[in-house]
Amino acid sequence: MSTDHDGTTDTTPKKRAGLFDIRFVIAGLIGVYGVILVLLGIFNASDEELARGDGLNINLWAGLGMLVGAAVFAVWARLRPVVVPVED
Amino acid sequence: MEPAGGSCLLGKWGHPVLQAANDTFRLNADFFDYTIIALYFAVVLGIGVLAKRQVSSSIDFFMSGRSLPAWVTGLAFISANLGAVEIMGMSANGAEFGVATFHYFWIGAVPAMLFLGIVMMPFYYGSGVRSVPEFMRRRFGTGAHLVNALSFSVAQLLIAGINLYLLATIVNRLLGWPLWVSLIVAAVVVLSYITLGGLSAAIYNEVLQFFVIVAALTPLTIVALHKVGGWEGIKDKVQPGPEQLSSWPGTDLTGISDPLWSTIGIVFGLGFVLSFGYWTTNFVEVQRAMASESLSSARRAPIIGAFPKMFIPFIVIIPGMAAAIIIPEITNLKSGEGDTGGATYNDAILLLMRDLLPNGMLGVAIAGLLASFMAGMAANISAFNTVFSYDLWQQYVKKDKPDAYYTFVGRIATVAATVIAIGTAWFASNYDNLMNYLQTLFGFFNAPLFATFILGMFWKRMTATAGWTGLVSGTAAAVAVAFLSEDAFGSASTGLIGLSGQGASFAAAGAAFVVDIAVSVVVTLFTRPRDEKDLKGLVYSLTPKESLVDPDAKALPWYQSPTTLAGIGLVIVIVLNLLFR
Numbered sequence: 144m145s146t147d148h149d150g151t152t153d154t155t156p157k158k159r160a161g162l163f164d165i166r167f168v169i170a171g172l173i174g175v176y177g178v179i180l181v182l183l184g185i186f187n188a189s190d191e192e193l194a195r196g197d198g199l200n201i202n203l204w205a206g207l208g209m210l211v212g213a214a215v216f217a218v219w220a221r222l223r224p225v226v227v228p229v230e231d
Numbered sequence: 232m233e234p235a236g237g238s239c240l241l242g243k244w245g246h247p248v249l250q251a252a253n254d255t256f257r258l259n260a261d262f263f264d265y266t267i268i269a270l271y272f273a274v275v276l277g278i279g280v281l282a283k284r285q286v287s288s289s290i291d292f293f294m295s296g297r298s299l300p301a302w303v304t305g306l307a308f309i310s311a312n313l314g315a316v317e318i319m320g321m322s323a324n325g326a327e328f329g330v331a332t333f334h335y336f337w338i339g340a341v342p343a344m345l346f347l348g349i350v351m352m353p354f355y356y357g358s359g360v361r362s363v364p365e366f367m368r369r370r371f372g373t374g375a376h377l378v379n380a381l382s383f384s385v386a387q388l389l390i391a392g393i394n395l396y397l398l399a400t401i402v403n404r405l406l407g408w409p410l411w412v413s414l415i416v417a418a419v420v421v422l423s424y425i426t427l428g429g430l431s432a433a434i435y436n437e438v439l440q441f442f443v444i445v446a447a448l449t450p451l452t453i454v455a456l457h458k459v460g461g462w463e464g465i466k467d468k469v470q471p472g473p474e475q476l477s478s479w480p481g482t483d484l485t486g487i488s489d490p491l492w493s494t495i496g497i498v499f500g501l502g503f504v505l506s507f508g509y510w511t512t513n514f515v516e517v518q519r520a521m522a523s524e525s526l527s528s529a530r531r532a533p534i535i536g537a538f539p540k541m542f543i544p545f546i547v548i549i550p551g552m553a554a555a556i557i558i559p560e561i562t563n564l565k566s567g568e569g570d571t572g573g574a575t576y577n578d579a580i581l582l583l584m585r586d587l588l589p590n591g592m593l594g595v596a597i598a599g600l601l602a603s604f605m606a607g608m609a610a611n612i613s614a615f616n617t618v619f620s621y622d623l624w625q626q627y628v629k630k631d632k633p634d635a636y637y638t639f640v641g642r643i644a645t646v647a648a649t650v651i652a653i654g655t656a657w658f659a660s661n662y663d664n665l666m667n668y669l670q671t672l673f674g675f676f677n678a679p680l681f682a683t684f685i686l687g688m689f690w691k692r693m694t695a696t697a698g699w700t701g702l703v704s705g706t707a708a709a710v711a712v713a714f715l716s717e718d719a720f721g722s723a724s725t726g727l728i729g730l731s732g733q734g735a736s737f738a739a740a741g742a743a744f745v746v747d748i749a750v751s752v753v754v755t756l757f758t759r760p761r762d763e764k765d766l767k768g769l770v771y772s773l774t775p776k777e778s779l780v781d782p783d784a785k786a787l788p789w790y791q792s793p794t795t796l797a798g799i800g801l802v803i804v805i806v807l808n809l810l811f812r
Contacts, residue, residue, distance in 0.1 A: 165303065165435050169442050172274050176267060176446065176595055183263060183591035192589035196454045202591045205450035212446070 166220035174213030180206030258405050258585050264594030271443060271598040275424055275605070278435050282428025299431075301528035301791075303438055305535030307519040308344075309543070310437035313444060314394055314607020318547055318600065323576035324484070325544075325551025326561055329475025330811050331484040332551070336544045338502040341537045341804045343510035345797040347520075348534040351511050353779040354688055356521060356529040358768040363514040364622045370687045370769045371698030372761075373626075378702050380622040382676035383514060384615055388648060389669060391611035392655020395421075398604035399656060404581070405597055414656055421609050422649040425616075426642050430522060433613040437519075440602040441539070447599025448546040451580070454587045455553035465549070468556045470565060475552070478811050486732040493734075500737025504744045508681040515614040527781040530793040537800045541807060554579035558586060608652065616644040668720055671713065674736075678743035679705025686751055691770045695761060697754040705747030712739040 184203025193200060260268075299307075324332040360366045364383060368376035395418055402413035424432045459465055469475045474483065480490035480497075487493040510516060510533070520532035554561045561579055563569035574582060584596045620641040625632075683701050687693050713719035715727040716735035730738050766773045781787075789795050 165438055168274060168278065168435075169439055172270065172439065173442060173446055175270060179263065179267060180591050180595070183589070187263075187591070188589065195589070196587055197458050199454055199457045201450050201454045201587075202589050204453075205446075205592055205595070208450070209446055212442075 164220050164224070166216045170213040170216035170220065173209045173216070177206045177209030177213055180209065182206075257407060258581070258593060258597065259590075260405065260593060260597065261590045263591050264597060267591070267594030268598045268601070271602065272420060274439065275420065275436055278439070279424030279427040279432045282424075282432035282435060299434060299522050299524060299528075301523055301531040301535055303434065304519050304523045304528065304532040306441045306539065307434040307437040307522075308516055308532050308536035309540050310441040310444075310606050311515055311519055311610035312607075313441065313543070313603055314610070316397075316607075318444070318448075318603050319397070319577045319580060321544065321547045322551030322554070322580045325548035326555040326565070326576045326579045327551075328481075328484045329469060329552055330548075331475075331478045331481040332548045333478050333544050333807075333811055334481060334484065334497055334501060336540060337804050337808050338497060339506040340510060340540055341800065342502060343506040344533040344537040344540065345800055346507065347511045347517070348530045348532070348537075348793055349797050351684070351688065352520060352530045352533070353526065354769060354771075354774075355517060356523070356526050357774070357778050361521075361621050362618050363512055363517050364618055366684075366769070367698070368622070368626070370766070371683075372695040374695060374699035375683065375702055376622065376626075378676075378699055379680070380618055380626075382673065384618050384623065386673040386676065387515070387611045387615040387618075388651050389655060389673060391608050391615070391648060391652040393659055393670070394604055394608040394611065395652045396656035396659040398601065398608065400660075401581075401600060401604065410660065411657075414653055417605070417608075418649050418653050421605050421612065422646065425609055425613055426645050429638075429641070430518070430613050430617075433609045434519060434522060436609065437606050440606045443595070443602045444599045445546065447596040447602075448550070450592055451583060451588065451596055452546045452550050452553075455550045455557070455583055458587060459553045459556050465552055465556065469552060470555070478808070485734050485737065487730070487734040496734060496737040500741055501733075504678065504681070504740040505737070507685075508677050508679070508740065508744075512680040512684055513677070514618060515610050518614050518617060525781055527787060527791065527793060531791065531796060534793055534796045534800060537797075538803075541800070541804055550583055551576075551579045554583050558582045612645055612648050612652070615648050616641045619644040619648075668723075671719055672710070675706045675709040675713070675739065675743065676702075678709045678740040679747035682744045682747035683751065686748060687770070689771050690755075691763065691766060691772050692755055692760045693751060694755045694758040696758040697751040700754050701747040701751035704750040705743040708746035709739040709743035712742045 180202045184200050184206055188200050188202060321332060321335060324335070355363070355366060358366060358369065360369060364376055364380040367379045395414060398417045399410055399413035402408055402417060403410045406413075408416075424436060428435075456462065456464075459468065466476060480493040482488055482490060482493045485493045485496045487496050516533070520529050523529035523532050555565050556562065558574075558579065560570070560572045560574035560582060561576065564571045564574060564576065580600075584593060588596055620637050624640050624644075625637055629636075679702055682705060683698060686701075687698065712728065713735065714724055716724050716738065717726045717729065717731040718724055719731075719735045719739065728735070728738065763773055768774050768778065
C-alpha cells in the first residue's frame with residue numbers, strides 16, 4: 144500500500160499513511176508494553192520474583208529496552224513517512 | 232511439506248513432532264499479563280479492519296497490490312516461518328543437541344534465502360505470475376502444475392491444522408481453557424484478520440508478530456543467561472561437555488555416527504536439497520516477497536530476511552541450552568535420571584517462562600508465543616487461498632469471471648480452510664502419530680521441487696512431460712527411501728537402510744533430488760520441447776537480460792543492491808559458522 148521511495152518526481156497527489164504506517168503500530172504496541180513493564184519493575188517487583196532471576200529486574204530492563212525500540216520506530220516513521228498515491 | 236521451520240519438518244522425521252501438552256504445570260498469569268495479551272489481540276484485529284479499507288481488487292487481496300516495501304516483505308518472509316515448530320522445536324533441539332542446532336539456520340536456511348533473492352526471484356517476479364504453481368504451469372503446462380498445486384494446497388490445510396492444534400494446546404495449558412474453546416477462539420481470530428484484510432493484513436501482522444516475538448524472547452534469553460552465568464556458564468555446565476559446544480560434524484543431530492558422512496549429510500542433505508527445496512519454492516514464503524513494490528524490492532526481501540534469520544537462533548537455541556542446565560525437569564530428562572514431571576524437550580521455553588519471568592514479562596512472552604503460532608497458521612491459510620483461487624478454481628473450474636468473483640472465492644476458501652483446519656486440529660489431537668507420518672509424506676512433495684525448478688529455469692529444452700514425471704518420480708524415490716529406512720514411517724518402515732531420524736530424511740531428500748534430475752533429463756531427450764516463444768521470462772537463456780534487473784537498479788545506493796546485501800550476508804554467515812564450529 145505504500146512506498147519508501149524518496150525523490151519520486153511524478154505529480155500524482157500523495158498523502159501520508161499516517162497512523163496506518165505499520166511502524167507507528169509497532170511503536171505504539173511495544174511502547175505501551177514498555178510503560179507497563181517499567182511501572183511493574185519499579186512498583187511491583189517482589190523479592191520472590193527478583194530471586195527467580197537471580198536479582199535481575201527483568202521487567203524494568205526489558206521495559207526500558209522496549210521504550211527505546213518503540214522510540215526508534217516512531218522516529219524512523221516520522222523522518223521517512225510512507226507516501227500513498229491518492230486515487231480518484 | 233514443512234510444518235514451519237526451514238528444514239524442521241524433514242529434520243523431525245522420526246521424532247514425534249510436538250506432543251500433546253501434559254497437564255503438569257500452568258503458568259500463573261495475572262491481571263497484568265492478561266492486559267498485555269488482550270492489547271496484542273486488539274491490535275491484531277485492528278490491523279485486519281484497517282487493511283480492509285485498502286482492498287479493492289483481487290490483486291490487492293491476494294498480493295497486497297504488489298506494493299510493500301522490502302523491509303516489510305523481508306520480515307514477513309521469515310515471520311511466516313517463525314511458527315510453533317520453529318520456536319518450540321528449535322529450542323527443544325538446542326536443549327537436546329546444543330550448538331549443532333545452529334545448522335538449521337546458518338546452513339539450512341540463510342544460503343537458500345540468498346540464492347532465492349539473487350537467482351530465482353527475477354523469474355518469479357519478472358514473469359508476473361501470481362503464485363509458484365502458476366510459474367510451474369507457464370513453464371511446464373498443466374501436468375506439473377496440478378501435481379504442485381494440489382499437493383501444496385492439501386499440505387497447507389494439514390499444516391494449518393497442526394499450527395492451530397499447537398496454538399490451542401498452548402492456550403489450554405497457559406490459561407486453562409478447554410481445548411475445543413481454545414481451538415475455536417484461535418481459529419476465529421486468525422480467520423477474521425485474513426478475511427478482512429487479505430494478504431496485507433497477514434503480512435502486516437507478521438511484521439508486528441516478529442517484533443513481539445523478539446520482545447518476548449530477548450529478555451527471556453538475557454535472564455536465562457544471567458541465571459546460568461553467561462556464555463561461560465553454558466560452556467562450563469553443558470552436558471555432555473565439549474560435543475554440544477561445536478556444530479561440526481554434528482553426529483548427534485544427524486544420527487549418522489561417521490563424522491565424514493554426517494558432515495556430507497548436513498551440507499548436501501540439509502544445506503542443499505532440503506533447504507533449497509523449501510526456501511526457494513515454498514509459496515508460503517515466496518508469496519511474501521512477490522508482494523513487493525518492485526523487482527529489486529522483491530529480490531531484497533529474502534535477503535533482508537536472511538539477516539534476522541541469522542540471529543534468531545541466539546534467542547531460540549541459547550535459551551534451550553540454558554534450560555537444559557537450569558530447569559530441573561529438562562536436566563533430568565537429558566541425564567535420564569530423576570523426575571521429569573512428564574516434560575519433553577519441547578517444553579523448554581515454557582518451563583523457562585514459568586521459572587524465570589515475573590508477571591508482566593510473562594504476559595509479553597505468552598503474547599509472543601501466541602503471535603508466533605498465529606503467524607504460522609495465517610501464513611498457511613493466506614498461501615492456500617491464493618493457490619486455491621488462482622491455480623485450482625480459476626484454472627480448472629471457472630475461467631473468465633470478473634475479478635471481484637475471485638476475491639469472493641478467496642474469502643470463501645479462507646473460511647473453508649479455517650473450518651477444515653479446526654477439523655484437522657481435532658484429528659491431530661486424537662491421532663498424533665498418524666499426523667506425523669502425514670507431515671512426513673507431504674515433505675516428500677517438497678523434496679524434488681527445487682530440482683525441477685532450477686533445471687527448468689536454466690535448460691530451455693526441458694519438456695512439459697519431464698516436468699511432471701520428474702516431480703512424481705522424485706517424490707516416489709523419497710517415499711521409497713523412507714519405507715526402507717528404520718523409522719521414517721514408524722513401524723511401516725522396513726529398516727533395510729540403516730538410517731534413522733535426520734539421517735533418513737537427508738537420504739530421502741537426496742534420493743528425490745537425484746532421481747528428479749535423472750528422470751527429467753532422460754524424459755526430455757525423448758519428448759518434444761516447448762515452443763521457445765512461450766518460455767520468455769521463464770527460462771534464463773530466453774529472457775532479455777534487462778528484464779531480470781530493475782531499470783533503476785544502477786541508481787540504487789549500495790545498501791539497497793541485492794547482490795551487495797547478499798554478499799554481506801554470506802560473509803556474516805560464514806563468520807558465524809567459524810565462530811561456532
